[in-house]
Amino acid sequence: MKIGFFQFAPQFGKRRENLKAVAEVLANVSVDLLVLPELFNTGYLFTSKQDLIELAEPVPGPTTLFLQQLTERKQMSIVHGIAERAQDKFYNSAVLLGPDGVRAVYRKAHLFSEEKLYFAPGDSPFQVYNIGQVKIGILVCFDYWFPEAVRQLALQGAQIICHPSNLVLPGYGQQVTRVRAMENRMFWVLCNRTGKDVREGRELAFTGESQIVSPKGEILAKAGLDEQSLQIVEIEPRAADDKRVTSMNDLFKDRRTDLYTR
Amino acid sequence: MKIGFFQFAPQFGKRRENLKAVAEVLANVSVDLLVLPELFNTGYLFTSKQDLIELAEPVPGPTTLFLQQLTERKQMSIVHGIAERAQDKFYNSAVLLGPDGVRAVYRKAHLFSEEKLYFAPGDSPFQVYNIGQVKIGILVCFDYWFPEAVRQLALQGAQIICHPSNLVLPGYGQQVTRVRAMENRMFWVLCNRTGKDVREGRELAFTGESQIVSPKGEILAKAGLDEQSLQIVEIEPRAADDKRVTSMNDLFKDRRTDLYTR
Numbered sequence: 001m002k003i004g005f006f007q008f009a010p011q012f013g014k015r016r017e018n019l020k021a022v023a024e025v026l027a028n029v030s031v032d033l034l035v036l037p038e039l040f041n042t043g044y045l046f047t048s049k050q051d052l053i054e055l056a057e058p059v060p061g062p063t064t065l066f067l068q069q070l071t072e073r074k075q076m077s078i079v080h081g082i083a084e085r086a087q088d089k090f091y092n093s094a095v096l097l098g099p100d101g102v103r104a105v106y107r108k109a110h111l112f113s114e115e116k117l118y119f120a121p122g123d124s125p126f127q128v129y130n131i132g133q134v135k136i137g138i139l140v141c142f143d144y145w146f147p148e149a150v151r152q153l154a155l156q157g158a159q160i161i162c163h164p165s166n167l168v169l170p171g172y173g174q175q176v177t178r179v180r181a182m183e184n185r186m187f188w189v190l191c192n193r194t195g196k197d198v199r200e201g202r203e204l205a206f207t208g209e210s211q212i213v214s215p216k217g218e219i220l221a222k223a224g225l226d227e228q229s230l231q232i233v234e235i236e237p238r239a240a241d242d243k244r245v246t247s248m249n250d251l252f253k254d255r256r257t258d259l260y261t262r
Numbered sequence: 263m264k265i266g267f268f269q270f271a272p273q274f275g276k277r278r279e280n281l282k283a284v285a286e287v288l289a290n291v292s293v294d295l296l297v298l299p300e301l302f303n304t305g306y307l308f309t310s311k312q313d314l315i316e317l318a319e320p321v322p323g324p325t326t327l328f329l330q331q332l333t334e335r336k337q338m339s340i341v342h343g344i345a346e347r348a349q350d351k352f353y354n355s356a357v358l359l360g361p362d363g364v365r366a367v368y369r370k371a372h373l374f375s376e377e378k379l380y381f382a383p384g385d386s387p388f389q390v391y392n393i394g395q396v397k398i399g400i401l402v403c404f405d406y407w408f409p410e411a412v413r414q415l416a417l418q419g420a421q422i423i424c425h426p427s428n429l430v431l432p433g434y435g436q437q438v439t440r441v442r443a444m445e446n447r448m449f450w451v452l453c454n455r456t457g458k459d460v461r462e463g464r465e466l467a468f469t470g471e472s473q474i475v476s477p478k479g480e481i482l483a484k485a486g487l488d489e490q491s492l493q494i495v496e497i498e499p500r501a502a503d504d505k506r507v508t509s510m511n512d513l514f515k516d517r518r519t520d521l522y523t524r
Binding site: 109110112113114116121123124125126142145146147148149151152155156172175176178179182183217245246247248249251254255256258259260261262 | 414437440516521
């Protein structure tokens with residue numbers, strides 16, 4: 001299975017340009033599962049509810065319909081972060097889009113900083129989704145801080161975590177998600193963005209270094225701090241099913257759930 | 263508060279020499295809380311139950327009585343790993359010894375590899391202990407793989423994790439425990455050993471690099487791969503009480519316990 005990420009610098013409020021960047025980079029590429037950044041089509045730095053009223057979309061909606069031309073033609077899946085509108089609420093969501101359309105919508109459960117002003121937190125149980133025989137889990141950016149969230153997916157058999165992000169601290173998320181991959185023995189595709197959002201005198205810079213990590217913590221692919229980068233690696237997802245550390249230790253069977261009471 | 267570790271190479275089965283090494287290094291030193299390696303008085307590579315019958319001790323016992331001469335005179339605490347005998351069972355334990363004697367015994371909950379042949383797993387809830395106003399938690403070596411175990415202590419207010427270890431993979435435990443310190447915002451004293459145990463044609467080498475990490479993940483002290491090393495740093499334990507990541511994010515209050523069901 002070929003999995004990858006596309007790290008780039010979305011432009012705030014320019015959906016057409018952001019979608020075009022994805023279509024261009026995929027033109028001559030073959031990949032089974034691609035991860036895009038958090039809020040890849042709108043940019044990140046919302047400064048009012050009005051921003052969301054203008055930019056958020058329903059799912060399915062314009063972005064998924066555009067991307068589905070790619071997933072259908074290439075028989076691939078794309079996990080991408082978008083600002084979702086659902087009735088009168090907005091969510092910081094990630095969509096799993098397959099060749100036949102929307103397969104799943106995950107709504108970010110742990111909101112970061114001012115996201116709390118504009119987005120509603122996700123309230124559905126963490127869940128794994130199948131792509132053929134392969135089980136994937138989805139998390140969005142700040143979710144990675146919470147080992148419990150990751151464990152929910154791991155214990156359901158997730159083999160690959162797709163992790164659209166807009167990280168602002170350099171190196172931090174990379175270090176932690178590498179440990180998350182190791183402690184759960186899963187593949188982890190961290191797709192971060194680069195560039196800046198500048199709005200109303202405020203500026204927020206993003207830190208790149210997207211990476212793909214193996215269940216043993218090997219870095220299979222890594223982008224630079226500030227470059228546009230499409231990277232694809234071939235993996236055997238079943239490598240994530242082996243939770244043994246030694247012949248006598250299995251990371252899941254060794255959990256002392258009798259002692260985890262809080 | 264001054265906290266530290268003493269990384270050295272215990273000799274298998276030579277309790278007298280191992281205790282003497284600790285007494286010598288502490289002779290002219292002032293420290294409030296010192297962490298020693300796992301099984302520091304006996305060595306690690308048990309190859310039969312008979313080994314434990316010969317070397318394990320009750321608590322209190324010869325080792326704690328010896329060390330109490332130090333803790334009493336210096337008004338300090340020592341967290342140290344020992345093979346504990348209790349009735350007909352053996353535990354891979356860590357003892358918190360204060361100036362007045364044994365304050366707590368923690369029995370390793372997650373046993374590694376062949377330890378399962380000789381030791382019984384701990385079966386008491388994870389618990390924090392007070393040294394004056396300071397709250398400490400204890401884990402032994404392989405326990406660190408399980409984020410849930412660490413969280414049990416963090417949620418009870420542990421400010422410093424004392425972590426006697428006998429690590430065999432170079433760098434791995436250091437990387438993971440640094441993330442544990444960050445994700446829970448606690449100090450972490452990892453005391454690993456060095457040297458080898460050679461027994462009955464088998465050899466096991468240990469990987470040093472003991473370290474002290476701050477709640478923000480800074481490395482405050484670090485020993486080499488293969489050196490005897492006493493390191494002490496001065497900390498403000500209350501720094502561990504601040505779980506904020508941003509003015510709107512608190513790592514504990516942001517936990518979505520409603521969604522952590524497994």
